[in-house]
Amino acid sequence: MPDTSPSVQDYLKAIYRLTRDGRQAATNRLAAALGVAPASVTGMLKRLASEQPPLVVYRRRRGATLTPAGERIALATLRRHRLLELFLVRVLGYGWDEVHEEAERLEHAISARMEARIARLLGEPAFDPHGHPIPAPDLTLPLSRAVPLAQAAAGVRGRIVSVSDADPAVLRRLSALGLLPGVGFTVVQRTAGDNLAYLRVEGSAEAVVIGPALAEAIFVELDT
Ligand SMILES: [Zn+2]
Structure with a gap:
């Protein structure tokens, strides 16, 4: 350099x-x-x-x-x-x-x-x-085709590509929820007022609830 x-x-x-x-x-x-x-x-x-x-x-x-x-x-x-x-x-x-x-x-x-x-x-x-x-x-x-999870509509399937590394607390939350790069998911539901996303995550039985801040920190590729 x-x-x-x-x-x-x-x-x-x-x-x-x-x-x-x-x-x-x-x-x-x-x-x-x-x-x-x-x-x-x-x-x-x-x-x-x-x-x-x-x-x-x-x-x-x-x-x-x-x-x-x-x-x-x-x-x-x-x-x-x-x-x-x-x-x-x-x-x-x-x-x-x-x-x-x-x-x-x-x-x-x-x-x-x-x-x-x-x-x-x-x-x-x-x-x-x-x-x-x-x-x-x-x-x-x-080149990356990844978009923030915040842009994924209900019913869409995709895969987590990357996550923001800026905030250690966000990273700890993501690992606790099993939301790691490479993991597949389906958006089960989105709620308008509080802007929550309900995900079904590959390898886990329970739905995961994501707030808007977390949804901006997760980058995904969506199935077309
Ligand atoms: Zn870094």
Whole structure:
């Protein structure tokens, strides 16, 4: 990875996440995602746009998108993050709810050599413990068709692809309910007012009730 600071890597990763849907990463959304003031975001975006080669394209009042050079750094950081999460779970015995914070720190610290050794030890894995794809060594990443479970209507069947790793409490709740990547489900019922989803989960007899916040944290592929 080129010589960039941890905070540059975090910015590029956050812009990558916010622009996956084809939108610009607006300054205020970026500030919220990174937990910093909008004014410092603006300063950093100007700096990233004036790097050689530029890492972002910044438009005042609209926000930023990544250049190819910026995207490569974002994907390289994501590759390390996801490899480290899997390493912590598989080799060091961490729970899947304990690895995100550790990986946030370690992704900036390990060498290319250690990254390659971890990948080899794990058998060049394709997915992290939360079901997110790990960018390949050439930094390609398969396109995902996953949508939030919140978008699944009653009667629909599907499979859990990935879950958000942002909140450890959400991850603990998901494992208690058996809602893990790879698990199949049917949406039995949806209620309008309180926005609950009742799921029948593969391998379990009882229906599981999901509130709206949890339904936004679960990403699924639906049968067509
Ligand atoms: Zn993570």
